[in-house]
Amino acid sequence: MNGWETIIGLEIHAQLSTESKIFCGCSTRFGDEPNANTCPVCLGLPGALPVLNRRVVELGARAALALGLHVNSQSIFSRKNYFYPDLPKGYQISQYDKPFSANGELEIMTADRDEAGHPVEWRAKKIAITRLHLEEDAGKNVHEGLPDVDRYSYIDLNRAGTPLAEIVTEPDFRSSWEAYDYVNHVRRALQWVGASEADMEKGNLRCEANVSVRKIGDEKFGTKVELKNLNSVRFMQRAIEFEITRQIGVLEAGGRLHQETRLWDERAGETRVMRSKEEAHDYRYFPEPDLPPLNVSAEFVAGVRAAMPELPEARRRRFMEQYGLSFSDASQLTSEKSLADYYEQAVEAAGDARVTANWIRSELLRELETAGLLAEESPVAPGELGALVRAINDGKISGSQGKDVLVEMFKSGKSAATIIEERGLVQVSDSGEIDALIDQVLSANEQQVKSYREGKEGLFGFFVGQVMKASKGKANPKVVNERLKAKLS
Numbered sequence: 001m002n003g004w005e006t007i008i009g010l011e012i013h014a015q016l017s018t019e020s021k022i023f024c025g026c027s028t029r030f031g032d033e034p035n036a037n038t039c040p041v042c043l044g045l046p047g048a049l050p051v052l053n054r055r056v057v058e059l060g061a062r063a064a065l066a067l068g069l070h071v072n073s074q075s076i077f078s079r080k081n082y083f084y085p086d087l088p089k090g091y092q093i094s095q096y097d098k099p100f101s102a103n104g105e106l107e108i109m110t111a112d113r114d115e116a117g118h119p120v121e122w123r124a125k126k127i128a129i130t131r132l133h134l135e136e137d138a139g140k141n142v143h144e145g146l147p148d149v150d151r152y153s154y155i156d157l158n159r160a161g162t163p164l165a166e167i168v169t170e171p172d173f174r175s176s177w178e179a180y181d182y183v184n185h186v187r188r189a190l191q192w193v194g195a196s197e198a199d200m201e202k203g204n205l206r207c208e209a210n211v212s213v214r215k216i217g218d219e220k221f222g223t224k225v226e227l228k229n230l231n232s233v234r235f236m237q238r239a240i241e242f243e244i245t246r247q248i249g250v251l252e253a254g255g256r257l258h259q260e261t262r263l264w265d266e267r268a269g270e271t272r273v274m275r276s277k278e279e280a281h282d283y284r285y286f287p288e289p290d291l292p293p294l295n296v297s298a299e300f301v302a303g304v305r306a307a308m309p310e311l312p313e314a315r316r317r318r319f320m321e322q323y324g325l326s327f328s329d330a331s332q333l334t335s336e337k338s339l340a341d342y343y344e345q346a347v348e349a350a351g352d353a354r355v356t357a358n359w360i361r362s363e364l365l366r367e368l369e370t371a372g373l374l375a376e377e378s379p380v381a382p383g384e385l386g387a388l389v390r391a392i393n394d395g396k397i398s399g400s401q402g403k404d405v406l407v408e409m410f411k412s413g414k415s416a417a418t419i420i421e422e423r424g425l426v427q428v429s430d431s432g433e434i435d436a437l438i439d440q441v442l443s444a445n446e447q448q449v450k451s452y453r454e455g456k457e458g459l460f461g462f463f464v465g466q467v468m469k470a471s472k473g474k475a476n477p478k479v480v481n482e483r484l485k486a487k488l489s
C-alpha cells in the first residue's frame with residue numbers, strides 16, 4: 001500500500017417502497033408467481049403509454065432530502081437504449097441530463113478499523129453526490145430451478161418497472177471503510193424516512209463500486225475497475241480491499257490493468273472478470289416522448305419535508321446534547337429508528353438517560369440479538385425496561401438482580417414489578433418499616449445492646465444480621481445500617 005492511493009466512486013440503486021410500479025398500476029410485491037404482475041405498459045407492448053406514479057416522486061423527494069440533497073424544480077425522463085432479454089421495450093426509462101437531483105454534498109461519519117475490525121477514531125467526511133435520479137428497473141433472467149434450464153433461459157418481468165432511485169457519487173472515497181460507512185449511512189437514511197427497505201440481501205439496495213489506484217502525487221486517475229455482485233455492505237468492503245491489493249500487485253509487477261467489470265465471489269474471497277469494457281456504451285439517450293417534464297413545486301417539497309421524521313444525524317446530535325450520551329452510545333442508539341424510539345420511551349419511564357442507555361446497549365441488545373429480533377419486536381416494552389431501570393436506581397433491587405429480572409421479562413413477557421414481586425426481590429427501604437424491625441431486634445437482645453453501648457462495637461454486624469433476618473432478607477442494607485447507627489448512638 002505504501003506510496004499508493006485508492007480512488008473509489010459508488011453507485012447505489014435503491015428500490016423505492018411503493019406498492020405499484022413507476023409507470024403502471026402493477027403490484028411491486030416480491031415473490032409472486034413469475035409474470036403475474038405485468039400489463040401492456042411494463043411488458044413494453046406497442047402503443048402502451050406510461051403514466052408517472054405520484055408516490056415515486058414523494059419517496060424520491062424523501063430519499064433526496066434524507067441525504068441532504070435538493071430536488072430540482074424540473075427533471076426530464078429519457079430513454080436509455082440497449083438490448084437485453086429482460087428489457088422488453090428495448091430501452092429503460094431513466095433520467096439523463098436533467099436528473100431529479102444533482103450536485104449535492106453528504107457528510108458522513110467514518111473511521112479506520114483496527115486489526116479486529118473495530119473503528120479507531122470517528123471523523124466527519126464530505127462526499128460529493130453527482131446525482132440522484134429516478135428510473136425503472138428491468139426484469140430478471142432466470143437460469144435456475146425450472147425445467148430444461150440447460151437448454152432454455154426464462155424471463156420474469158414482475159420486477160420490470162419497479163421504481164429505483166440511483167445515487168451516484170464523485171470518486172471521493174479513499175478507503176474501503178469510507179465506502180462501507182457511506183453505504184451504511186445511505187441505507188439507514190433511506191430506511192429511516194421510509195423511502196426504501198434498502199436491504200442488500202433482498203436486493204432492494206444494489207451497489208456498484210468503481211475502484212482504481214494511483215501513485216500518491218499523481219494527477220491522473222488510474223484504470224478503473226467496476227465491481228458488481230456485492231450482496232452485503234461487508235462483501236462490498238472485502239471486494240474493494242481485495243481489488244486494491246490486486247491492482248497494486250499488478251502495477252508493482254510491471255503489469256497493466258484493463259478497464260473491466262469484475263464480480264465478487266464471496267466463497268473464494270476474490271473478484272473475477274465478468275466482461276471487459278473496451279469502450280463506453282452508447283445508450284443514445286433522448287427525452288422520453290410519452291412523458292412530460294416532471295415539475296416539482298417548492299410547496300410539494302416543503303410538504304414532503306414536513307412529513308418526514310427527525311433525521312438520524314440530527315437525532316444523534318440531539319441525544320448527545322439532551323441526554324449527555326457519548327458519540328458511540330448516541331450512534332448505536334440511532335442506528336435504527338425503532339431503537340431510537342425505544343430508547344426515548346424507556347428514558348421517560350426510567351428517568352435516567354445514561355443508565356437507560358447502558359442497559360439497552362449491554363443487556364437488551366444482547367437479548368434481542370440472540371433472539372434475532374428488532375427493537376420494535378422486543379417482548380420487553382420500552383416502558384417496562386424503564387420501570388426496571390428505575391427499580392434499580394431507586395435501590396429496590398440490585399443491578400445483578402436486575403439482569404436476572406430482564407432475562408425473565410424477555411422470556412415470559414411479564415412486567416418488571418410482577419417478577420420482582422414473585423421472586424420476593426423487593427427491598428424494603430421504608431425507614432418506618434425498618435425502624436420497627438430494629439426496635440424488635442433491640443428489645444429482644446437487651447444484653448447485647450448494653451455491651452455495644454459499653455464499647456463492644458464489633459456487635460454492630462450482629463444487629464445488622466438480626467434485622468436482615470427479621471426482614472427475610474428484604475431490607476435495604478444501606479438503610480438498615482443508617483437507622484441502626486442512629487438508634488444505637
Ligand SMILES: [Zn+2]
Nearest residue numbers: 024026039042
Ligand atoms: Zn404493469
